[in-house]
Amino acid sequence: MSAEETKKRILDAAERLFASQGFHNTSLRDITREARVNIASVNYHFGTREALVREVVLxxxxxxxxxxxxxxxxxxxxxxxxxxxxxxxxxxxxxxxxxxxxxxxxxxxxxxxxxxxxxxxxxxxxxxxxxxxxxxxxxxxxxxxxxxxxxxxxxxxxxxxxxxxxxxxxxxxxxxxxxxxxxxxxxxxxxxxxxxxxxxxxxxxxxxxxxxxxx
Amino acid sequence: MSAEETKKRILDAAERLFASQGFHNTSLRDITREARVNIASVNYHFGTREALVREVVLxxxxxxxxxxxxxxxxxxxxxxxxxxxxxxxxxxxxxxxxxxxxxxxxxxxxxxxxxxxxxxxxxxxxxxxxxxxxxxxxxxxxxxxxxxxxxxxxxxxxxxxxxxxxxxxxxxxxxxxxxxxxxxxxxxxxxxxxxxxxxxxxxxxxxxxxxxxxx
DNA sequence: GTCTATAGATTGATAGAC
DNA sequence: GTCTATCAATCTATAGAC
Missing domain, CATH: 1.10.357.10 (Tetracycline Repressor, domain 2)
Structure with a gap:
């Protein structure tokens, strides 16, 4: 899968879950399960959880x-x-x-x-x-x-x-x-x-x- | 210490911490440290974390x-x-x-x-x-x-x-x-x-x- | 009623094979 | 880029001595 496609799927999944569960109750595992990507790909594409949150918002x-x-x-x-x-x-x-x-x-x-x-x-x-x-x-x-x-x-x-x-x-x-x-x-x-x-x-x-x- | 005194100290500490950090970012350890009571006393007096939250609010x-x-x-x-x-x-x-x-x-x-x-x-x-x-x-x-x-x-x-x-x-x-x-x-x-x-x-x-x- | 110690689950992050 | 496996930290809850 292309890098952009994976990033987008993670951002979209995180957006959905943050909206329904809040930032603090949503784990990286929740997000990668929803996005159907591997857990390690968050770290690869965004670095940290905090950076992902930031990108979702901005x-x-x-x-x-x-x-x-x-x-x-x-x-x-x-x-x-x-x-x-x-x-x-x-x-x-x-x-x-x-x-x-x-x-x-x-x-x-x-x-x-x-x-x-x-x-x-x-x-x-x-x-x-x-x-x-x-x-x-x-x-x-x-x-x-x-x-x-x-x-x-x-x-x-x-x-x-x-x-x-x-x-x-x-x-x-x-x-x-x-x-x-x-x-x-x-x-x-x-x-x-x-x-x-x-x-x-x-x-x-x-x-x-x-x-x-x-x- | 009397039961009532301990309960009140836990409730007061939880109220302070919930206000400054939010419900989800405040652990029972944070609360008992702030209240200067033992970690196990929350379970003894309130049963669960959720019940404590409830009492703080009500x-x-x-x-x-x-x-x-x-x-x-x-x-x-x-x-x-x-x-x-x-x-x-x-x-x-x-x-x-x-x-x-x-x-x-x-x-x-x-x-x-x-x-x-x-x-x-x-x-x-x-x-x-x-x-x-x-x-x-x-x-x-x-x-x-x-x-x-x-x-x-x-x-x-x-x-x-x-x-x-x-x-x-x-x-x-x-x-x-x-x-x-x-x-x-x-x-x-x-x-x-x-x-x-x-x-x-x-x-x-x-x-x-x-x-x-x-x- | 208070304490120590620990079980049992979950978390974010990462090393290393492919 | 993707994956498995795992580390180290943290959490709530509880068993059992005092």
């Missing part, structure tokens, strides 16, 4: 965050033309959409998106500092840019409050990522099949209003 | 949720007097406060609250089904009651949308629980020392507006 996260940053930067660029011109200011909704739309695109394009979306949701809440850092390093520039743009969109709201509200958004988003494909908490009814687009629309309505809430 | 969660339900039921009782009387309807803010206030009380009363708050935040996102169930079983009746009351407070909003918005609230809340005592994601600046009361006030402002957002 393979998906890097392109999505690049899209997010590109959209956010174009909002900032439009705004910088006329900082005093209210009409050129980004709106709260535009900023949130710039974050959410790459997620939507990813979810509706990539068949394994459900798995990664759950990995993303739990990774941001992982107690293991190394795991959390892996996510945060990628996501931090996106959040910083969002905070700046939100300050422009909501000049009457102090920056610390912007940050706290952004955290509310992040928390709601991560929670929805975790729920995707799993059972609802509420009354045992599975709230899905709501399409990802529907979920995102509701998340957007909720968080837009929350961001603009009076002090 | 010791804190049960009384807080009892308070939440009591406050929510009193809102429902007041409303049931005059279902057509708008003035007797619970407000969104009252419902959210009924959920949040017992958390505040717990946080400002109990010295180890910070640890448990982080445990709570990660437990609701844990990929291990047993862990998640442990939390969900306790929290489910609270969420169901909240959904009912929110439907009364917001009669124009369809029940599925109420559920989705409640999930936004839950996600934001859990995220804040996780952040308590840890570093901020944003620009490396630690957003704390904001008091828990301040955090809750902002969470409340954000989520009240989100709940009442137009369709």
């Amino acid at each position: 393979r998906r996260l890097v392109p999505v965050n690049r899209d997010r940053l590109r959209l956010l930067e174009s909002l900032r660029h439009a705004a910088s033309r006329g900082p005093d011109d209210i009409s050129s200011r980004p709106t709260v909704r535009e900023i949130l959409v710039a974050f959410l739309e790459p997620s939507i695109k990813f979810i509706s394009t990539e068949p394994a998106a459900n798995d990664f979306v759950r990995i993303m949701g739990q990774g941001m809440a992982d107690p293991d500092e190394n795991i959390r850092k892996l996510f945060m390093e990628q996501v931090r520039p996106v959040f910083n840019t969002m905070a700046e743009l939100l300050s422009m969109a909501l000049p009457s709201i102090p920056r610390p409050v912007i940050h706290m509200r952004l955290h509310c958004f992040i928390g709601a988003f991560a929670h929805w990522m975790r729920l995707m494909g799993s059972d609802s908490l509420l009354s045992g009814t599975n709230m899905f099949p709501n399409s990802p687009e529907e979920v995102m629309k509701e998340l957007l309505n909720f968080c837009e209003a929350g961001m603009e809430a009076p002090l | 010791r804190r969660l049960v009384p807080v949720n009892r308070d939440r339900l009591r406050l929510l039921e009193s809102l429902r009782h007041a409303a049931s007097r005059g279902p057509d009387d708008i003035s007797s309807r619970p407000t969104v803010r009252e419902i959210l406060v009924a959920f949040l206030e017992p958390s505040i009380k717990f946080i400002s009363t109990e010295p180890a609250a910070n640890d448990f708050v982080r445990i709570m935040g990660q437990g609701m996102a844990d990929p291990d089904e047993n862990i998640r169930k442990l939390f969900m079983e306790q929290v489910r009746p609270v969420f169901n009651t909240m959904a009912e009351l929110l439907s009364m407070a917001l009669p124009s909003i369809p029940r599925p949308v109420i559920h989705m918005r409640l999930h936004c609230f839950i996600g934001a809340f859990a995220h804040w629980m996780r952040l308590m005592g840890s570093d901020s994601l944003l620009s490396g600046t630690n957003m704390f020392p904001n008091s828990p009361e301040e955090v809750m006030k902002e969470l409340l402002n954000f989520c009240e507006a989100g709940m009442e957002a137009p369709l």
Whole structure:
């Protein structure tokens, strides 16, 4: 088998298992059994378990965050033309959409998106500092840019409050990522099949209003 | 040493370590070393590791949720007097406060609250089904009651949308629980020392507006 | 109730044949 | 590149002396 094929099978298997069992409960043996490759091939292709985890995460996260940053930067660029011109200011909704739309695109394009979306949701809440850092390093520039743009969109709201509200958004988003494909908490009814687009629309309505809430 | 003293030392040590390292990365040896008791005493007092985890969680969660339900039921009782009387309807803010206030009380009363708050935040996102169930079983009746009351407070909003918005609230809340005592994601600046009361006030402002957002 | 000692299983990593 | 075999470390749980 080609090297690339083997690597891909390991990454795909690890992604599936991490999503359903978590990082810490999934052994290399679980992964190689699921991928139907030899146990030693992980070490050959990735070096260590940690390096494999890293590649599983970055393979998906890097392109999505690049899209997010590109959209956010174009909002900032439009705004910088006329900082005093209210009409050129980004709106709260535009900023949130710039974050959410790459997620939507990813979810509706990539068949394994459900798995990664759950990995993303739990990774941001992982107690293991190394795991959390892996996510945060990628996501931090996106959040910083969002905070700046939100300050422009909501000049009457102090920056610390912007940050706290952004955290509310992040928390709601991560929670929805975790729920995707799993059972609802509420009354045992599975709230899905709501399409990802529907979920995102509701998340957007909720968080837009929350961001603009009076002090 | 008395049995109760030993049990308490084990529970306290486990709570500290679960908060900082997570459930899955903390071994019984870590716990007994931190508690300064013998490794075999865990089995003697709790039976299995899983039973210990369960007691660590329930010791804190049960009384807080009892308070939440009591406050929510009193809102429902007041409303049931005059279902057509708008003035007797619970407000969104009252419902959210009924959920949040017992958390505040717990946080400002109990010295180890910070640890448990982080445990709570990660437990609701844990990929291990047993862990998640442990939390969900306790929290489910609270969420169901909240959904009912929110439907009364917001009669124009369809029940599925109420559920989705409640999930936004839950996600934001859990995220804040996780952040308590840890570093901020944003620009490396630690957003704390904001008091828990301040955090809750902002969470409340954000989520009240989100709940009442137009369709 | 507390302790030592250990059973029995599982883990990540690697050496070396092919 | 793939495989078998194995090492060294770690884990939970428990038997049995005190």
